[in-house]
Amino acid sequence: MLEYKLYINGEFKDASDNAVMDAVNPYDRSVFAKLAKASINDTKSAILAAREAFDNGVWQAKKNEERSAVIKQIADKIKENSALLQELEIKESGSTYKKSKDDMFLTYRAASTFAKLALTDLNETLDISKEGVSKNLLIREPIGVVSAIIPWNFPLQMAMWKIAPALAAGCTIVLKPAPETSVSALELAKIIDSTDLPKGVVNIITGDAEVGQEMVTNPLVDKVAFTGSTEVGKIIMQNAAASVKNVTLELGGKSASIILDDADLELAVDGSAYAGYFHNGQCCVAGSRLILTNKNYDEVVDRLKAKLAKMKIGNPMNKDTDIGPMVSEKQQKRVLDYIEIGKKEGAKLVYGGGVPKGFETGCFVEPTLFADVDNNMKIAQEEIFGPVLAVIKAKDENDAVRIANASSFGLAGGVWSKDNERALNVAKKLRAGTVWINEWHLLNDKAPFGGYKQSGVGRELGIEGIKAYTEIKHIHIDEVLDRKKKFWYNVTIPQD
Ligand code: NAD
Numbered sequence: 474m475l476e477y478k479l480y481i482n483g484e485f486k487d488a489s490d491n492a493v494m495d496a497v498n499p500y501d502r503s504v505f506a507k508l509a510k511a512s513i514n515d516t517k518s519a520i521l522a523a524r525e526a527f528d529n530g531v532w533q534a535k536k537n538e539e540r541s542a543v544i545k546q547i548a549d550k551i552k553e554n555s556a557l558l559q560e561l562e563i564k565e566s567g568s569t570y571k572k573s574k575d576d577m578f579l580t581y582r583a584a585s586t587f588a589k590l591a592l593t594d595l596n597e598t599l600d601i602s603k604e605g606v607s608k609n610l611l612i613r614e615p616i617g618v619v620s621a622i623i624p625w626n627f628p629l630q631m632a633m634w635k636i637a638p639a640l641a642a643g644c645t646i647v648l649k650p651a652p653e654t655s656v657s658a659l660e661l662a663k664i665i666d667s668t669d670l671p672k673g674v675v676n677i678i679t680g681d682a683e684v685g686q687e688m689v690t691n692p693l694v695d696k697v698a699f700t701g702s703t704e705v706g707k708i709i710m711q712n713a714a715a716s717v718k719n720v721t722l723e724l725g726g727k728s729a730s731i732i733l734d735d736a737d738l739e740l741a742v743d744g745s746a747y748a749g750y751f752h753n754g755q756c757c758v759a760g761s762r763l764i765l766t767n768k769n770y771d772e773v774v775d776r777l778k779a780k781l782a783k784m785k786i787g788n789p790m791n792k793d794t795d796i797g798p799m800v801s802e803k804q805q806k807r808v809l810d811y812i813e814i815g816k817k818e819g820a821k822l823v824y825g826g827g828v829p830k831g832f833e834t835g836c837f838v839e840p841t842l843f844a845d846v847d848n849n850m851k852i853a854q855e856e857i858f859g860p861v862l863a864v865i866k867a868k869d870e871n872d873a874v875r876i877a878n879a880s881s882f883g884l885a886g887g888v889w890s891k892d893n894e895r896a897l898n899v900a901k902k903l904r905a906g907t908v909w910i911n912e913w914h915l916l917n918d919k920a921p922f923g924g925y926k927q928s929g930v931g932r933e934l935g936i937e938g939i940k941a942y943t944e945i946k947h948i949h950i951d952e953v954l955d956r957k958k959k960f961w962y963n964v965t966i967p968q969d
Contacts, residue, residue: 475506477655479515479679480662482522483672489514494679496656499567499798499805499836500789506565506656511678516647516687519676523618523645524693526673533615533643541591544640546668548584551629554664555581558629560790561657566625567798567836569789572752580629583934586918587637590939599947608950613943615643616719617695620688622709624701625800626755626858628654632661634933635698636675642942644696647676647688651701653800655679689713696942699723700757703856703882703927710930721931721941723757724924725856726884729877730760730913731899733870733890734768740911741889742776748887748913749862750784750840753799757928758885760913762846762853763864764873770866774823774844777862781824781840786832798835799859805836808859812841815852820863821845848876856882874902883925887913906932 475496478485488509496506511519526532532540551558555577562573595613621635628650639646650658662677678684682705689697689712699709700723713720730748732741748760765773789797799805805828812826825839838859846853846863853863867873877886886903888910890896900908906924909915916922921932931941953959 474504475656477506477508477659479509479511479519480659480666480675480677481515481519482676483666485662485666486515488512489518494652494655496565497653497801498564499801501834502802502836508655508659508679511680511684513683513687515678516680516684517691519647519678520618520620520688520691520693522673522676523647526671527615527618527645531671532640532645532674535643537592537594540641540643541588543668543670544584544591544637545588547637547665547670548581548588550664550667551577551584551633551661552581554660558657558660561660562628562654563789565654565656566628566800567789568752569794569797570792571794573789576627576630580633583630583633583918584637587641587939590638590919590936591641593936593939595936595940595943605952607952610948610950612946612948613642613940614946616942616944617644618693619644619646619696619698619942620691620694621646621648621698622685622688622701623648623650625651625654626752626757628657629661631700632658634700634938636665638933638938639698639942640670640674641939644942645674647678647694649678649680649684649688652679652681685709686712689718690715692716694718696720698941706929721933722929723922723933724884724927724929725858725882726757726759726924726928727762727854727856727880727882728758728760728885728887728905729762729764729880729903730887731764731873731877731889732769732773733873733888733895733899734766735891735895736769736889737891738769738772738776742773742780744887744889744911744913745773745862746777746780750781750796750860751914753796753838754860754862755800755804755858756914758907758914759858760885760887761857761862762848762877763862764867764876765864766867766869766873774842774864777842777864778824781842784840786829786837786839796837796840796860798832798837800836802836804858805838808838808857808861811852811855811857811859811861812838815843815846815850815861815863818847818850818852820847820850820852825860848879854880870899874899878902878904881927884928885909
């Protein structure tokens with residue numbers, strides 16, 4: 474049995490009340506690790522450690538080059554340890570071998586990219602005054618102590634999407650992974666501990682909503698960076714409002730994949746299946762609504778059905794498994810409940826709909842395809858976060874755009890067409906933060922990522938992602954040392 478402790482102020486510690494939680498493998502529901510479960514006191518200790526590490530300047534006072542070098546060290550050590558990290562991620566989350574292998578590379582790549590971006594000088598001198606009157610500097614300063622709260626679907630990537638830009642900006646952090654996937658985060662803590670990062674700069678604690686709530690409300694915290702459901706995002710925004718904390722929210726989605734009538738159908742069907750079923754649909758950007766016009770409707774549904782029948786369900790450790798278990802029993806039940814809702818709402822169940830035969834011991838759900846879905850149905854409006862694709866018929870291209878935008882979410886979208894100009898025209902009309910043309914799921918660490926509408930507030934990744942961890946200070950340096958030329962008291966400001 475593996476055992477893990479909390480990582481606070483550069484030390485690995487048991488919980489102050491000795492509480493422990495289980496790490497469960499969703500493939501066979503076995504407990505494979507015991508983890509210390511943080512109490513509110515432990516949470517406060519982690520925040521205090523981050524506060525002290527910020528205030529004593531041990532990290533924020535470092536030069537960009539020095540911060541960059543430590544972030545690169547973290548990246549390289551992630552690469553060195555990727556086999557172990559991958560094995561743990563598969564065990565705790567049910568991620569398939571293929572998906573988790575990519576996760577390891579993308580976690581490394583995110584850290585490496587931020588190591589490079591950390592070298593960027595974000596300060597500016599503004600050209601706003603007449604020469605010789607004043608100099609106006611815009612200084613980017615680290616925002617301070619960050620509470621980072623993340624979900625379970627891409628555990629290490631999500632951790633690095635928060636840790637690396639916050640470190641690049643000069644912040645200190647307390648990170649809380651989801652309870653389902655805390656093992657890989659605490660293994661990451663060991664990696665971070667073996668680098669030159671000063672103690673207290675990164676702290677990693679486990680726990681559930683109660684711990685998260687303390688991280689959001691604690692007065693020593695300056696910023697909350699949250700990735701998770703829209704439901705919890707709303708609570709976080711409300712709780713952070715009490716002390717007017719800066720928040721970044723990366724929330725849920727119900728993204729629409731639109732196949733235009735001139736699309737290459739082989740590409741569009743494979744791509745839409747990838748959009749909807751990759752990682753069992755447990756992706757914030759999953760293309761969980763597929764919008765088709767009459768022309769392609771029957772053919773695409775038939776092709777998709779045939780494709781799903783070929784997908785290999787199995788042990789996520791096997792290299793050829795396409796569909797592993799859902800992350801947990803809770804998530805499995807949620808998805809099965811939504812499938813029942815879809816049937817009751819009158820959608821046509823074309824494929825799947827239950828637990829695959831022979832896989833009852835794990836948290837499995839068959840890849841499921843609903844056709845003839847009305848966009849007002851719950852299965853088209855709510856985020857299921859499972860392998861359930863809703864096919865919706867549109868009259869034409871404009872109707873497809875209308876349906877795609879008729880959602881409270883706005884995280885991502887996609888357009889399939891042989892005509893890039895036509896697809897671009899549609900892409901511009903979609904109210905979403907990321908839109909793919911003839912592609913899905915590819916994100917670039919240098920391009921900002923985030924959602925419109927209830928899919929979030931702010932952006933992660935790229936330079937925007939570092940700026941999200943900074944405050945801007947304007948310094949006005951007056952260069953006229955002449956009392957008579959100062960427009961103070963009864964003198965009006967000169968107009969141009
Ligand atoms: P969740 O919202 O249930 O939990 C996310 C995290 O918040 C967990 O660590 C959880 O312990 C914590 N939490 C729960 N209640 C809290 C509270 N009241 N205060 C503070 N913290 C609290 O989400 P999940 O089920 O872990 O993950 C799935 C969700 O994440 C989906 O909705 C998905 O779309 C979203 N997600 C979004 C993105 C994105 O970038 N937009 C990326 C990945 C996942």
